[in-house]
Amino acid sequence: MSTAAMTETSRSAAGTERKSRTWVLPSVVLALLGTLWLYVGSLDLDSVEARSLAGDVVLGALWQHIQLVVVSTVLTVAVGVPLGVALTRPGIRRAGAIVLAAANASQAVPSIGVLVLLAMIFGVGFWMAVVALVLYALLPVLRNTMVGIRQVDPALIDAGRGMGMSTREVLLTIELPLAVPVMLAGIRVALILNVGVATLAAFTNAGGLGSVISSGIALDRMPVLIVGSALTMALALTVDWLAGLAERALRPRGI
Amino acid sequence: MSDRPTPSPDAMIVLDGVSKRYPGQDKAVVSDLSMEIRRGEFVVLVGPSGCGKTTTLRMINRLVEPTAGRILIDGRDVTHVDGDELRRGIGYVIQQIGLLPHLTIADNIALVPKMLGVAKSERRARALELLELVGLDPALHADRHPRQLSGGQQQRVGVARALASDPPVMLMDEPFGAVDPIAREKLQTEFLRLQERIRKTIVMVTHDMDEALRLGDRIAIFDSGSRLAQFDTPLEILSNPADDFVRDFVGSGAPVRRLSLLTVADVLGTAPSTAAGAGRAIEVDPGDSVHTALEQVLAAGAEGIEVAVPEEGSRFLDLGTLLTAASQPAKVLT
Ligand SMILES: Nc1ncnc2c1ncn2[C@@H]1O[C@H](COP(=O)(O)OP(=O)(O)OP(=O)(O)O)[C@@H](O)[C@H]1O
Ligand SMILES: [Mg+2]
Numbered sequence: 001m002s003t004a005a006m007t008e009t010s011r012s013a014a015g016t017e018r019k020s021r022t023w024v025l026p027s028v029v030l031a032l033l034g035t036l037w038l039y040v041g042s043l044d045l046d047s048v049e050a051r052s053l054a055g056d057v058v059l060g061a062l063w064q065h066i067q068l069v070v071v072s073t074v075l076t077v078a079v080g081v082p083l084g085v086a087l088t089r090p091g092i093r094r095a096g097a098i099v100l101a102a103a104n105a106s107q108a109v110p111s112i113g114v115l116v117l118l119a120m121i122f123g124v125g126f127w128m129a130v131v132a133l134v135l136y137a138l139l140p141v142l143r144n145t146m147v148g149i150r151q152v153d154p155a156l157i158d159a160g161r162g163m164g165m166s167t168r169e170v171l172l173t174i175e176l177p178l179a180v181p182v183m184l185a186g187i188r189v190a191l192i193l194n195v196g197v198a199t200l201a202a203f204t205n206a207g208g209l210g211s212v213i214s215s216g217i218a219l220d221r222m223p224v225l226i227v228g229s230a231l232t233m234a235l236a237l238t239v240d241w242l243a244g245l246a247e248r249a250l251r252p253r254g255i
Numbered sequence: 256m257s258d259r260p261t262p263s264p265d266a267m268i269v270l271d272g273v274s275k276r277y278p279g280q281d282k283a284v285v286s287d288l289s290m291e292i293r294r295g296e297f298v299v300l301v302g303p304s305g306c307g308k309t310t311t312l313r314m315i316n317r318l319v320e321p322t323a324g325r326i327l328i329d330g331r332d333v334t335h336v337d338g339d340e341l342r343r344g345i346g347y348v349i350q351q352i353g354l355l356p357h358l359t360i361a362d363n364i365a366l367v368p369k370m371l372g373v374a375k376s377e378r379r380a381r382a383l384e385l386l387e388l389v390g391l392d393p394a395l396h397a398d399r400h401p402r403q404l405s406g407g408q409q410q411r412v413g414v415a416r417a418l419a420s421d422p423p424v425m426l427m428d429e430p431f432g433a434v435d436p437i438a439r440e441k442l443q444t445e446f447l448r449l450q451e452r453i454r455k456t457i458v459m460v461t462h463d464m465d466e467a468l469r470l471g472d473r474i475a476i477f478d479s480g481s482r483l484a485q486f487d488t489p490l491e492i493l494s495n496p497a498d499d500f501v502r503d504f505v506g507s508g509a510p511v512r513r514l515s516l517l518t519v520a521d522v523l524g525t526a527p528s529t530a531a532g533a534g535r536a537i538e539v540d541p542g543d544s545v546h547t548a549l550e551q552v553l554a555a556g557a558e559g560i561e562v563a564v565p566e567e568g569s570r571f572l573d574l575g576t577l578l579t580a581a582s583q584p585a586k587v588l589t
Contacts, residue, residue: 155351155352155353156353156355156356158349158353159351159352159353159355160355161342162316162342162347163347163366163416163417164340164341164342164343164367164370165339165366165370169370173355173366178355178357252357253357253400254357254358254402255402
């Protein structure tokens with residue numbers, strides 16, 4: 001299975017990582033996938049189940065799911081980080097509070113509602129699902145970028161200005177690097193959120209593991225439902241694990 | 256400002272009728288302040304909290320923009336030049352030190368040279384040289400992160416960083432405030448020794464009068480509203496306080512504090528010569544402070560001091576004569 005393969009290579013790549021516990025998540029994922037494999041192998045699949053669980057069907061759904069998550073997360077970061085930075089600049093700082101409040105409120109709207117609403121306005125398909133995912137995952141990225149920058153010790157900014165840095169140089173050499181850990185935490189949350197919410201994309205015809213789950217429900221076939229859910233879980237755990245590794249690798253040293 | 260006298264040629268920093276009123280406040284924090292700081296001079300600004308010391312200091316590198324008046328550095332009017340560029344040429348040390356935690360010590364020191372476009376290897380060499388200068392072993396500290404250093408070590412790095420581009424002027428805002436008293440005294444002593452070598456023009460803010468007396472060539476005492484109550488040498492401030500505010504601010508113990516500023520040579524002029532030979536005398540140098548001389552006399556249980564004077568040979572002063580001469584406020588030789 002491709003998740004398992006992915007897990008393996010990433011693990012060996014990260015083999016030099018110090019710190020314990022980096023192996024916990026991948027072993028959980030491997031155990032989950034192994035159990036799933038044994039479970040499906042032990043079943044006597046009827047023709048409907050066999051069709052729904054054919055390798056290319058499941059892997060295709062998984063691949064679509066990954067595409068949805070990756071594209072939407074990249075776009076979320078591309079929108080959220082610059083917006084978050086802009087909203088911490090003096091002058092429009094006050095607008096930041098308003099935007100945050102609005103973003104917080106939007107988080108309360110159920111994701112399925114957003115999806116359906118957008119589908120009604122823009123039609124269905126991959127990109128519509130991406131738009132919905134971006135809207136949904138924007139908040140943690142935006143908020144953590146703003147919080148990350150605001151929590152930088154004012155004395156450091158003062159020291160930077162005092163040695164002749166322009167506001168831009170202060171942003172690039174002081175504020176952003178020091179905000180990285182908090183920003184990465186927000187991006188990680190967005191990623192995990194996207195893995196989950198992307199299952200709903202099936203309702204708007206965008207494919208993904210959600211389509212495996214919903215066909216399991218629609219056809220009343222328990223094994224199909226289980227495979228879809230378990231793969232979603234395994235994907236979420238793998239993504240979280242990779243994000244954790246990235247967080248550790250990208251965090252500036254010394255802080 | 257045309258009614259003001261033109262600054263003297265050895266003036267390094269000139270504040271000419273400078274005022275600052277922060278937006279939204281109806282009273283100026285600093286109003287119509289004029290000061291002249293000479294090349295290579297170490298000037299300390301002291302005064303009660305909130306009197307505008309930091310504001311005054313930050314107007315010199317224009318982190319705070321004056322609302323009126325002119326600022327000249329080395330004869331150049333910098334009131335309206337590009338602030339970032341100006342600040343790259345002025346060293347600045349703050350109480351919170353402000354080392355960037357994600358950069359190594361060497362990279363922290365090399366920040367300004369980097370902005371000025373100095374090549375990487377050269378920056379590194381400069382950083383190591385400066386670490387040496389402030390008394391830190393480069394091999395041990397250059398590649399560490401600020402968190403791994405003690406407060407006193409960090410403060411030294413802060414000084415090294417301010418010196419990185421060899422600026423003629425250094426501004427320091429309570430630079431030794433964040434370290435414990437013992438480390439502070441050590442830093443002060445080392446800093447004085449460093450200043451003897453590098454001879455920068457330094458303006459330092461403190462609210463510790465003892466620190467001001469120890470370090471300053473001249474001390475500017477501010478009253479609230481940045482009124483310059485007195486701007487003079489430590490000895491002159493202790494001997495002839497300009498008004499009651501200065502007297503109060505300096506506090507009790509001024510006569511005793513003077514003893515460490517007064518040299519034996521200073522008191523020789525006013526002291527009548529006593530006949531030598533009566534008792535045991537301690538030999539002291541004319542450059543020694545009266546405080547040191549007294550300490551030695553008291554420790555040895557002697558009756559006076561013996562000073563070698565170039566033309567007259569040697570002079571003996573007994574304890575009483577020494578003290579009487581040292582307590583005369585008017586006579587100050589400079
Ligand atoms: N950015 C600012 N905006 C408005 N008011 C300010 C600002 N900075 C300082 N002030 C006010 O100006 C006055 C002088 O402040 P300043 O920091 O210059 O005092 P200080 O002499 O350095 O005091 P301290 O010894 O406490 O450091 C204070 O009343 C302070 O509240
Ligand atoms: Mg201050």
